[in-house]
Amino acid sequence: MRSEYDFAMDSRKARYFQDTINGRHRMSILENVVDIPLPTSVIVDYLHVPLLGHAKALCLALYRNHMKPKQRTQLDEKIYSQRFPHIFNRKIKVLDQPYLKVTEMRNIFFFCILPMIYKLLPLDTVAHIGIFVAGIRLSKIKLIEDYAKVYELNIAY
Numbered sequence: 101m102r103s104e105y106d107f108a109m110d111s112r113k114a115r116y117f118q119d120t121i122n123g124r125h126r127m128s129i130l131e132n133v134v135d136i137p138l139p140t141s142v143i144v145d146y147l148h149v150p151l152l153g154h155a156k157a158l159c160l161a162l163y164r165n166h167m168k169p170k171q172r173t174q175l176d177e178k179i180y181s182q183r184f185p186h187i188f189n190r191k192i193k194v195l196d197q198p199y200l201k202v203t204e205m206r207n208i209f210f211f212c213i214l215p216m217i218y219k220l221l222p223l224d225t226v227a228h229i230g231i232f233v234a235g236i237r238l239s240k241i242k243l244i245e246d247y248a249k250v251y252e253l254n255i256a257y
Contacts, residue, residue, distance in 0.1 A: 107124070110122045110123075110124040111124045111126060111127045111128065112127065114126050115127050150236050151202055151205045151206055151209060151236075152202050152205060154232075155205060155209045155232070155236070156200065156205055158229065158232070159195050159205075159208065159209070159213065160195060160196075162217070162221065162225070162229075163175070163195040163196060164196070166221060166225070167220060167221070171220045171221075172196075174220060175194075175195070175216055175217065175220060176194045178216045179192050179193070179194050179195075179208075179212065179216065180194070182212060182216075184207070184211075188207055189203065190203050190204050190207065191204075192204060192207055192208055192212060195208070209233060209236075210233065210236075210237060213229065213233070214226065214229065214230055214233060217229075231256055
């Protein structure tokens, strides 16, 4: 496992040799901005952690481990037949695809998953996912002054 020192040295070597060293291409533009050395201080955005991280893992676990093959087929058919306005820019892909973009995952999670699975899975499972979806959606609303509600929802999840 690499330490902060190794991470920084790889970045400096990559900059000096103008080559990729252990996956590092150069120094980060945030190196002088963030007061904690990278990678300890990582900027977390809602697209990558909850959507590509937890939401994707949750959807895949439900799809692969909790749904029977017939239920998976029904869900796939619902996803294929779902129509969206042109502003969505991407079609929804089935959950078992090897690579899902973050916008596809956002569309599935925010707009599709709950209405599509509420007849396929137990109600308590769907409600549990609903709390997580609501927590993420509320955290994106810029007008919320009481972030304690968002925190409370995420803790309940």
